[in-house]
Amino acid sequence: MAENEGGLESALRRRLLMGLAAVPAASLLPRLAQAAGPPTASVNTTGLAVTDTEVTVGILHSVTGTMAISETGAQQAEKLAIEEINAAGGVLGRKIKVIQEDSASDWPTFAEKAKKLLVNDKCAAVMGCWTSASRKAVLPVFEQYNGMLYYPTFYEGLEESKNVIYTGQEATQQILASLDWVAKEKDAKTFFFIGSDYIWPRTSNKIARKHVENVLKGKVVGEEYFPLGHTQFNSVINKIKLTKPNVIFTDVVGGSNVAFYKQLKAAGIDLSKQVLMTISVTEDEIDGIGGENIAGAYACMKYFQSLKNPNNEKFVAAFKKMWGDKTVIGDVTQAAYLGPYLWKLTVEKAGSFDVDKVAAASGGIEFKGAPEGYVRIHPNHHLWSKTRVGRALPNGQFEVVYESADLIEPNPFPKGYQ
Amino acid sequence: MFGEYSLGDLGAIFAMQGFAGLILFSVYVLMALGLAIIFGQMGVINMAHGEFMILGAYMTYLCSGFFQAHLPALFPAYFFVAMALAFVAAGALGMLVEWGLIRHLYKRPLDTLLATWGLSLILQQAYRSIFGAREVGVELPSWMMGSVQATDAIEIPINGLFVMAVTVLITLVVAGLLFASRYGKQVRAVMQNRVMAGAVGIDTGRVDCLTFGLGCGIAGIAGSAFTMIGSTGPTSGQLYIVDTFLIVVFGGAASLMGTIASAFSISQTQSTLEFFLSGSTAKVITLLAVVGILMLRPQGLFTLKVRR
Numbered sequence: 001m002a003e004n005e006g007g008l009e010s011a012l013r014r015r016l017l018m019g020l021a022a023v024p025a026a027s028l029l030p031r032l033a034q035a036a037g038p039p040t041a042s043v044n045t046t047g048l049a050v051t052d053t054e055v056t057v058g059i060l061h062s063v064t065g066t067m068a069i070s071e072t073g074a075q076q077a078e079k080l081a082i083e084e085i086n087a088a089g090g091v092l093g094r095k096i097k098v099i100q101e102d103s104a105s106d107w108p109t110f111a112e113k114a115k116k117l118l119v120n121d122k123c124a125a126v127m128g129c130w131t132s133a134s135r136k137a138v139l140p141v142f143e144q145y146n147g148m149l150y151y152p153t154f155y156e157g158l159e160e161s162k163n164v165i166y167t168g169q170e171a172t173q174q175i176l177a178s179l180d181w182v183a184k185e186k187d188a189k190t191f192f193f194i195g196s197d198y199i200w201p202r203t204s205n206k207i208a209r210k211h212v213e214n215v216l217k218g219k220v221v222g223e224e225y226f227p228l229g230h231t232q233f234n235s236v237i238n239k240i241k242l243t244k245p246n247v248i249f250t251d252v253v254g255g256s257n258v259a260f261y262k263q264l265k266a267a268g269i270d271l272s273k274q275v276l277m278t279i280s281v282t283e284d285e286i287d288g289i290g291g292e293n294i295a296g297a298y299a300c301m302k303y304f305q306s307l308k309n310p311n312n313e314k315f316v317a318a319f320k321k322m323w324g325d326k327t328v329i330g331d332v333t334q335a336a337y338l339g340p341y342l343w344k345l346t347v348e349k350a351g352s353f354d355v356d357k358v359a360a361a362s363g364g365i366e367f368k369g370a371p372e373g374y375v376r377i378h379p380n381h382h383l384w385s386k387t388r389v390g391r392a393l394p395n396g397q398f399e400v401v402y403e404s405a406d407l408i409e410p411n412p413f414p415k416g417y418q
Numbered sequence: 419m420f421g422e423y424s425l426g427d428l429g430a431i432f433a434m435q436g437f438a439g440l441i442l443f444s445v446y447v448l449m450a451l452g453l454a455i456i457f458g459q460m461g462v463i464n465m466a467h468g469e470f471m472i473l474g475a476y477m478t479y480l481c482s483g484f485f486q487a488h489l490p491a492l493f494p495a496y497f498f499v500a501m502a503l504a505f506v507a508a509g510a511l512g513m514l515v516e517w518g519l520i521r522h523l524y525k526r527p528l529d530t531l532l533a534t535w536g537l538s539l540i541l542q543q544a545y546r547s548i549f550g551a552r553e554v555g556v557e558l559p560s561w562m563m564g565s566v567q568a569t570d571a572i573e574i575p576i577n578g579l580f581v582m583a584v585t586v587l588i589t590l591v592v593a594g595l596l597f598a599s600r601y602g603k604q605v606r607a608v609m610q611n612r613v614m615a616g617a618v619g620i621d622t623g624r625v626d627c628l629t630f631g632l633g634c635g636i637a638g639i640a641g642s643a644f645t646m647i648g649s650t651g652p653t654s655g656q657l658y659i660v661d662t663f664l665i666v667v668f669g670g671a672a673s674l675m676g677t678i679a680s681a682f683s684i685s686q687t688q689s690t691l692e693f694f695l696s697g698s699t700a701k702v703i704t705l706l707a708v709v710g711i712l713m714l715r716p717q718g719l720f721t722l723k724v725r726r
Binding site for chain 2: 063064065066068069072197223224225226227229230231232234235236237238239241242254255256257258259262263265266267268284285286287288289290291292293
């Protein structure tokens with residue numbers, strides 16, 4: 001990975017040198033450079049960092065600290081998308097210039113760096129954040145200084161902002177269809193919930209419990225939460241053995257995840273016989289868990305690296321070319337890749353970089369080139385998307401076993417589920 | 419709660435639950451042993467303890483990769499080599515740190531807290547730069563996974579038994595070193611009165627260096643063993659540090675027996691409560707109990723009688 005970063009750095013340096021070399025030529029031909037897009041005064045009326053040839057976009061992720069584990073993939077995908085957009089001519093004829101800030105896995109730092117990106121750098125849009133806590137930390141900043149945030153993670157819902165586009169799924173999109181599937185296909189009646197103890201698992205499980213009890217007429221035989229970073233699951237595994245649920249439904253995150261699956265396997269629970277459904281494990285997490293420890297488990301996500309469609313094959317190849325053959329691509333990484341493209345399409349539809357115009361034009365934007373397949377932005381700023389169930393294979397990839405027939409409408413404030 | 423289950427089921431679950439408690443006990447002892455030596459015997463608050471453990475875990479990761487690529491025939495046994503390597507690597511780094519950093523701070527015990535906290539941040543970022551920010555998966559030989567079928571219903575995880583065996587072995591070795599060897603006598607002498615120990619001809623610098631190295635080395639072995647049950651990433655060490663300090667402080671910092679007794683009581687409370695209540699509640703009650711007892715006995719469960 002270190003080599004890859006070196007590679008990017010030198011690539012950037014090279015581009016910078018080329019840029020410098022191009023300066024005299026560009027100054028000789030000012031009109032030619034301008035001719036690429038509409039005049040700056042008309043597309044930027046609010047003083048954003050937009051010139052005749054460039055537009056500035058911020059990337060705000062943690063490359064140091066605890067969250068670097070998760071956020072690395074997201075920022076890699078965003079850089080890839082931006083590079084591709086630039087290679088194809090940029091946005092309204094302007095190349096995207098990236099300013100990246102490290103939020104260091106610290107929520108106040110997220111807010112501070114967000115402010116810097118909006119106030120000092122005047123970024124036209126920011127791709128960033130990962131946890132709900134980090135999003136909540138920057139939300140007031142984006143609303144106060146009127147910025148545009150593209151947020152990639154699947155999350156608990158219960159939020160909607162003019163200044164945020166949510167490119168991951170909200171909880172009902174991710175969970176409901178998959179629960180229906182498991183109830184139908186596996187004839188599941190009893191469920192055991194295990195999660196890490198914070199807002200996302202608790203909200204998601206609440207939604208799942210309502211659905212199991214009210215819609216599927218099943219029974220939740222256990223609901224357990226463990227502090228973040230908990231590493232001992234033997235007691236709860238015994239409880240699972242005692243209650244013998246049809247389905248173990250988990251949203252354990254971070255290092256706890258690894259401990260949970262290793263101990264589950266060691267305790268003799270065979271995931272080829274016991275149905276386990278997770279909403280927190282992507283290809284990224286399996287890297288740490290080890291494919292052999294989780295093989296057989298089901299995950300509900302909107303994207304898996306193994307999806308077979310031309311968009312995805314192109315995306316996977318480009319991602320591996322840029323970041324190395326060994327990297328894997330999880331759900332959030334793909335959702336992060338959508339951010340720059342959705343922003344580009346919206347700007348082009350609005351004919352302007354102005355945040356108000358972009359926010360207003362977002363609803364109804366369609367992106368046909370998404371690796372997950374066709375997506376569309378809902379007026380509530382979430383994405384219409386399909387949901388899928390994948391079965392973990394020993395090699396760390398998922399085999400897709402179910403795909404919802406239609407796009408699922410995002411519903412961040414689900415009635416009857418709160 | 420148990421009305422709907424058969425007696426046989428319940429018996430099996432309680433037997434397994436007993437083992438779960440014992441396994442947690444061994445994990446705690448193994449985790450805390452290195453710190454008990456460093457904090458208890460030397461008075462150094464080593465906040466980088468978790469990072470020394472993770473160094474051991476990364477050594478295991480490297481070893482597993484090496485054996486898979488070059489010596490696949492010996493792969494089933496690689497774990498023993500990995501543990502030895504983890505001990506050597508963490509011990510060597512520990513001695514280097516003692517020589518470069520800690521020995522200047524013996525008269526300022528609170529400053530060691532800051533210095534080792536800084537060290538832990540440096541090590542975390544170093545792991546991140548070398549091994550990448552993502553967690554790595556350590557592949558285990560197949561004999562270490564799965565469980566022993568004791569009866570029809572009772573299954574005992576093999577890796578738990580393995581951790582138990584390692585813990586017993588290391589505890590015996592450490593006890594032997596501290597209480598039955600010449601080196602152990604020197605360690606205890608230095609701990610009780612550094613100046614006097616120097617005056618009777620003990621090379622206190624050397625003893626300190628070795629003791630710190632030993633503590634870190636044991637942390638390395640613990641980290642290596644924990645690849646079986648936990649995650650290996652740059653910040654995984656942080657997952658263990660709070661529990662580790664809790665056990666050492668609760669047991670009475672300077673006493674090895676105290677560490678073991680405290681690990682036993684905390685692990686049993688935790689694992690029993692976790693079975694009857696939910697995970698987070700169990701943790702809260704355990705912590706409350708520890709706080710309560712520490713208010714009554716600030717020196718911890720066991721103390722050494724020393725003239726101050």
